[in-house]
Amino acid sequence: MLQKILIANRGEIARRIIRTCKRMGIRTVAVYSEADETALHVQDADEAVAIGPSQVQKSYLNVDAIMEAAKATGADAIHPGYGFLSENSDFARRCEEEGITFIGPRPEAITQMGSKIAARGIAKAAGVPIVPGTEEAVASAEEAVQMAHAIGYPVLLKASAGGGGIGMVVANTDEDIRQTFENAQKRVASYFGDGTLYLEKYFLHPRHIEIQVVADTHGQAVHLGERECSIQRRHQKVVEESPSPVVSPELRDKMGAAAMALAKRLKYTGVGTVEFILTGEHEFYFLEMNTRLQVEHPVTEEVFGIDLVEWQIRIANGEKMDSTLLSVTPSRHAIECRLYAEDPVRMLPSPGTMTRFDAPVMKGLRLEMGFREGDKITPFYDPMIGKIITAGSTREEARKRMVEALSMFSVEGIKTNLPLLTNILENEHFVRGETHTGFIDEYMK
Amino acid sequence: MKGITSNMAGTVFKVLVQPGQSVAEGDDVVILESMKMEVPVSAEESGTVKRVAVTEGDFVNEGDLLVEWE
Incomplete structure (x- = not known):
């Protein structure tokens, strides 16, 4: 069993991974840049190692510094989170060479899906429809x-x-x-x-639908349905949900089978996500595969009542997926909103110090926050402060909970996209499930 | 003095103009970078660049002068 995991990331995802490690009795090592010295993820971990200046190339992308930190602390595995080094096959290979478990797929699978051109070819060969x-x-x-x-x-x-x-x-x-x-x-x-x-x-106004897959090192694989991530700005997701309001059980089976065919072809291990666009005619086409944990993984966790990070760790540890995971069924609807430090109208980054940060506590609400009151949101990294996830027995219940949760936030000192999120969640088209990738441009401007 | 100011806090990623250069309305003069996003700053009217107040790599706040105008 893995004893100590170094988390090569920051913010909410580092904290979320540390939380699961703690529950599993695994010790944790955080790494941090100069800008993140007092960050929450550093405080959450059992140990923390400084890895360099604030610029990502010198810290969170600094492979030598991260490998050194792993060795100095005796970590036997590295969890890369998302972004940064999570889809860097050289890094995964380096871990392998240095005898440290990389919590993710084999480097070959990362390479194959890392080049969009190669990925298209492999998807085609696996019988998956491509754009x-x-x-x-x-x-x-x-x-x-x-x-x-x-x-x-x-x-x-x-x-x-x-x-x-x-x-x-x-x-x-x-x-x-x-x-x-x-x-x-x-x-x-x-x-x-x-x-x-x-x-x-280019398809005008398609939906973005992705399938969560999980595969172990014993040849077993399962898909955990879809997430709809159509609400985007600048091609980056803002609101995600599961299940999608338009994916029928038959379509889910078809898309799930396509995702599984690709995972099988890649001899994929761990958790991964196969992204598709879905046209108005309900034709779907492969976009890409993310060979890592997704930002929006909590909606799947809330719908299925599972912990995907736990399964990443158990699979990296060589464990077999058990019947509870292989036969798990969805029981709820979940919605996630990404809370960004940005001007809600111009959608431009708004770094600065959060002089006030009040977040609600309520039934059916899960928060994944990387920062607290008094923290500085620096211009060096992604503008995401954290994620707000609500679940309910129906889509409408989850949506209403989200609207209520959003209204209870109070953030000062920086601009956030909270007003935009509320407008989206209350928009009549969203209420009816009429979402597409041009939603924000069409209805929010 | 007229000038073009920064529309957000971030780093100067690229300066696209030099003193003496005439610029038309809507032309990008500076590209700022913040939070993994590049944001061009464009001229609101046509004119001639008198002075560039920043160099690539500088950190600027919202409202800081980027380019002085004639």
Whole structure:
């Protein structure tokens, strides 16, 4: 059994992982940058190690410093959380080489899903429907224009190495491509060290539906239904829920089977998420696979009454999934809102000190918060302060609880997206479950 | 003195103009970066750049002067 886990992350996810470790009797090591010296995740852990200056490249992405911290504290495993090093196969391999368990899939699976182009090829080979698009990297604007003609406008230019929507450009005309291609390439290269772009068909107003899969090292795999994450701004999720208001049991079976086929093909182990877009005609297409714990994993946990982090650890420990997990059934509806430090109207980052932070306590409410009153939300990292999750026996009950919970928050000193979240949750289209990825642009501006 | 100010707190990711350069309304003059997001700051009217008040890597607060205008 793993005795001590180092969490190579910060904020709410580090705290959430530490909580499960504590319950399992596993000791924890936090790592922190200069900016996070007094952070909650540092205080929650049994031990904490400083790993460098505030900039991510020098701290949370600093593989040498993190490996050193693991060795100095005698940690036998590293949990990468999400973001940062969680989908870095070199890091996973380095852990392996140094005899430290990486809590995640094999490095090969990370590599295969890490390149969007390779991932499309593998999904196709596994019989999973893919969005019409290029099989190869697109080298120039003119090449992109040629391909766009073959696919049909509108098209989406995407970073092969990217994530979080960085570098994505929608093009409606040849001119759009010619104007944006070079910039997109540069921006993507500066972010990911790899400027490779590819092109795919762009669907207006699809839903974003993803399937949670869990697989152990004994060849067993299960899917835990879908999460709908259609409410996004700048291609980043804001509100997520499970089940989706439009996924029928038959569609769930089909999408679940597709996700499982991909996981099997990859010989996937641990928890992972297969993302799809769902069109108005209920056709679904593979987008990508996230080979890690998702930000929005709590909605699945609330719906199924399970702890996904516990299963990550048990699977990393070589345990077999038991019948309770293999036959678990959904019993509730859950909604998650991401609380961001950002201007709710302009949606621009709003770093600063939270001079007041009051969060409610109520039935059916789960909070995952990375910060407390008096904490500084720095410009160095993601603007997410934490997550608000409500559950209920019906969607409407979960939604009403969320509206009530949001109204009871009081945050001062920085701007937050609380007013936006309330507007979304109270919007008539949301109430009716009529959500799509253009929701915020269409109804919130 | 006229100027273009920062619309959020963050780091100056890129300066796109230099003194003496004439800029049209809507052109991006500086790109700021904060919380993993790049936000361009554009000129609200056309004019000529008199002085650039920041260099790449500087930290600025909301309302700080970025570019002085003529």
